[in-house]
Every structure is written in C-alpha cells, then in structure tokens.
Amino acid sequence: MAQNDEEVDRVDDPAVLKQAMVRVAQAQDREAFQLLFSYFAPRVKAVLLKAGSQESQAEDLMQDVMMTVWRKAKLYAPERGSVNAWVFTVARNARIDLLRRASSRPYDDVYEIELESDVASGEDNMFETERAERVSEALAELPEDQRQIIELGFIEDMSQSEIAKKLDLPLGTVKSRMRLAYGKMKSKLEAVR
Amino acid sequence: MNIHHHLDEATLLRYASGDLDSAFTMVVAAHLAMCDSCRQAARDAEEIGGHMMDRVAQAPVSSNAFEKMMARIDAGQDEQIEVDVSRHKKADSDVPLPLRNLIGDHLDDVRWRLVAPGVRKHEIKMGKKGESSLYMLNISPGMAMPEHGHGGAEMTLILSGAYRDKLGVFGPGDVADLDEHIEHQPVVEPGEACICLVATETPTRFKDFIVRLMQPFVRI
Ligand SMILES: [Zn+2]
Ligand SMILES: [Zn+2]
Numbered sequence: 001m002a003q004n005d006e007e008v009d010r011v012d013d014p015a016v017l018k019q020a021m022v023r024v025a026q027a028q029d030r031e032a033f034q035l036l037f038s039y040f041a042p043r044v045k046a047v048l049l050k051a052g053s054q055e056s057q058a059e060d061l062m063q064d065v066m067m068t069v070w071r072k073a074k075l076y077a078p079e080r081g082s083v084n085a086w087v088f089t090v091a092r093n094a095r096i097d098l099l100r101r102a103s104s105r106p107y108d109d110v111y112e113i114e115l116e117s118d119v120a121s122g123e124d125n126m127f128e129t130e131r132a133e134r135v136s137e138a139l140a141e142l143p144e145d146q147r148q149i150i151e152l153g154f155i156e157d158m159s160q161s162e163i164a165k166k167l168d169l170p171l172g173t174v175k176s177r178m179r180l181a182y183g184k185m186k187s188k189l190e191a192v193r
Numbered sequence: 194m195n196i197h198h199h200l201d202e203a204t205l206l207r208y209a210s211g212d213l214d215s216a217f218t219m220v221v222a223a224h225l226a227m228c229d230s231c232r233q234a235a236r237d238a239e240e241i242g243g244h245m246m247d248r249v250a251q252a253p254v255s256s257n258a259f260e261k262m263m264a265r266i267d268a269g270q271d272e273q274i275e276v277d278v279s280r281h282k283k284a285d286s287d288v289p290l291p292l293r294n295l296i297g298d299h300l301d302d303v304r305w306r307l308v309a310p311g312v313r314k315h316e317i318k319m320g321k322k323g324e325s326s327l328y329m330l331n332i333s334p335g336m337a338m339p340e341h342g343h344g345g346a347e348m349t350l351i352l353s354g355a356y357r358d359k360l361g362v363f364g365p366g367d368v369a370d371l372d373e374h375i376e377h378q379p380v381v382e383p384g385e386a387c388i389c390l391v392a393t394e395t396p397t398r399f400k401d402f403i404v405r406l407m408q409p410f411v412r413i
Binding site for chain 2: 025028030034037038041042043044045046049058059062063066067070071072073074075080081082084085086088089092093095096102103105106107109110112113114132135136139150151153155157158159160175178179181182183185186189
C-alpha cells in the first residue's frame with residue numbers, strides 16, 4: 001500500500017501524466033496506461049460516488065470511464081489542456097450517457113473540431129501547462145462560498161437549481177457566484193496571455 | 194467567422210459541468226463549433242473540473258481492477274478508435290458538426306412547417322419528456338416578432354441571415370443566450386430569411402408566442 005502511494009505521488013505532475021497519455025495514444029503503451037490508471041481510477045470512482053452512484057455501480061462505471069480513456073486516447077490533444085481536465089470530461093460524459101441516458105455526442109464533436117483547428121503545438125504545450133497551473137491557483141484562492149458551488153456543480157453533479165435549493169440561496173446568487181469564480185480564473189489566465 | 198454575441202459565462206460552466214439538458218447542450222455545442230473564443234473558454238471551464246477531480250478524496254478501487262481492464266483489452270472488444278477529423282471539414286456543409294447528426298448536412302434539406310405567415314418551424318425531437326425543447330425557425334426577411342419575454346431561459350443560435358433587437362444585430366454564429374428576465378422584439382434584417390436553432394426551457398410558452406405571431410406586422 002505504502003509503495004502504491006509513493007508511486008502515485010511520483011506521477012502527481014501534469015507533464016508526467018501528459019507524457020503517459022501521449023504514449024497510450026501513439027503506442028498503445030500499457031505501462032503508461034497503468035500509471036494513468038493508478039492515478040485516475042480512484043479519483044474517477046470518487047467522483048462517481050459523489051455524483052450519487054452506489055459502490056458497485058461506481059466501480060463498473062469507473063471501468064467504463066478508464067476504458068474510454070484508452071479507446072479515445074487519440075482524441076486527447078496535449079497542447080489543449082491537462083490530462084486531468086480530459087479525464088474529467090470523459091467521466092462527465094459517462095454520467096450523461098449512462099446515468100442520465102442522454103447523449104454526450106455533441107461534446108465529442110466539439111473535441112473533434114478542436115483537434116483539427118489550427119493552433120501551433122510546440123509553444124502551446126508549455127503555455128497549456130501554465131494555464132492549468134493558473135486555474136489551480138485561482139481555484140485555490142476562491143472564497144469558500146464560491147468554491148463550494150463549483151464543487152457541487154462539477155463533482156456532485158448538481159444542477160444550479162439543485163444547488164440553490166440545497167444551500168437555500170436564490171438561483172441568481174448561485175449564478176452570480178459561479179460567474180465570479182469563473183471571472184477570477186479568467187483574469188488569472190489573461191495575465192499569462 | 195465574425196461573431197459578436199457569445200455564451201454567458203454561467204452557461205459555459207454549466208456546459209463544462211454537464212448541467213445542461215440535451216436541447217441546450219446542442220445549441221451550445223453548435224456555437225462552439227463556430228466560435229474559437231468560446232471553445233477556448235469552454236476548455237478553461239473544463240480545467241476547473243480537472244482541478245476539482247484532482248482534489249477529491251480518492252475512493253479505493255477493487256484490487257484486480259487493472260487486470261480486469263487489460264483482460265477486456267486483450268479480448269479485443271475495446272480497440273482504440275481512430276479519429277476522423279474529415280467530417281468537420283466537409284466543405285459543402287452549412288450545418289455545424291454537432292447539429293448534422295440531427296438534421297443532415299444542408300440547411301436546404303430541412304423540412305419546414307408553416308406556423309404563421311412568414312414563420313416556418315422544424316421541431317427536433319430529442320431529450321426526455323419535460324425537458325427543454327429544440328427547434329429551428331426560418332423567418333422571412335423584414336418580419337418582426339411581437340415583443341415578448343420568456344418563461345424560462347432561451348438560447349438562439351443564428352445559422353444564416355440576421356435579426357436585430359435591442360441587444361444588437363445577430364448574424365451567423367451569434368448566439369442570444371437569454372434568461373427569463375429579457376424582453377425583446379427581434380426583427381429580421383431585409384434581404385434573406387433568418388434561420389436559427391433555438392432551445393427553450395418551457396415548451397408551452399411557445400404556443401402563446403405563435404398565437405401572437407398570428408398577427409405579425411411587417412417592418413416598413
Ligand atoms: Zn462565442
Ligand atoms: Zn425571444
């Protein structure tokens with residue numbers, strides 16, 4: 001167990017995760033995939049549990065999500081975002097497809113468009129790593145009331161109106177806190193641009 | 194593309210977190226297909242999800258979880274998919290990629306139903322009962338809508354032609370991302386019909402809207 005933790009600590013680096021993801025896409029590298037699996041599987045499962053899945057369903061859905069990470073590895077564009085964000089979107093899409101029985105196809109279509117739009121890659125790669133860091137920074141600095149709303153929306157899969165009900169706030173307040181949180185992140189990002 | 198009206202930030206966050214229902218997801222995705230800057234913004238919003246997921250307390254997975262997955266891969270049922278980026282590039286399509294799955298490649302092929310003089314509608318069946326409705330409108334040039342509010346959120350993406358209201362001129366790629374508090378009176382610009390994709394939160398409201406459209410007035 002201790003050994004496992006150490007390994008996970010070692011991969012807690014956006015560049016290492018990114019490299020592993022690229023190796024999975026380009027060479028179907030299983031060792032690289034194992035590294036991604038050990039890092040993301042417990043996080044994906046945690047998110048699914050928080051979104052309301054039962055233990056055994058969360059384990060199965062986690063398997064599906066990680067399988068999709070493998071199958072759609074080529075859809076991941078390293079110059080356009082962190083592996084964390086990409087795995088998050090795969091888990092989100094699984095929630096939409098399987099828990100809500102709707103279609104996540106529009107999200108995949110947008111990713112495809114992304115892949116072929118003309119953005120130079122080399123410079124962008126560095127830029128993108130910095131972006132992800134700025135996002136983390138901005139979110140770490142958020143006041144608790146804004147952070148809580150972001151977490152309920154992104155992790156616990158609650159709609160804005162459910163959040164409003166749960167926190168006993170007007171819907172407008174939930175929306176404006178979301179906008180505030182986003183605005184803070186955006187101004188951080190603009191500083192690097 | 195020269196786009197002047199974009200998605201609201203709260204909408205981008207809802208898209209990224211998966212909070213929008215099918216109809217609104219479709220309008221947002223269709224706008225993202227046309228708009229580089231909102232696509233970048235949506236990606237930033239998805240980074241929020243990545244960051245939050247990174248920080249949740251991890252849940253232990255079963256001890257043979259990885260072996261199980263490798264067995265599935267070995268069984269050959271889960272091969273990696275190749276990405277076909279040529280679909281989007283199809284030069285002769287005037288329909289944004291996500292919407293093509295629902296209406297085909299050409300606006301010309303849409304089957305319209307006349308619902309009021311100068312107003313044609315094409316309903317797109319999707320989502321579940323009680324969810325927002327998705328439809329397209331094809332409104333003749335010079336046509337004015339009565340001033341109206343919205344029972345709930347309404348999102349309109351212009352695919353061709355243009356209309357004008359107090360918020361400005363809305364042309365191809367522009368999106369009017371309106372909450373229930375906005376009242377407006379769109380007037381289609383002269384020259385060509387305005388074709389748009391619309392999601393509305395409360396389908397029943399559209400009825401009175403059409404009823405009121407039965408007495409349209411034409412601009413000059
Ligand atoms: Zn935009
Ligand atoms: Zn309206």
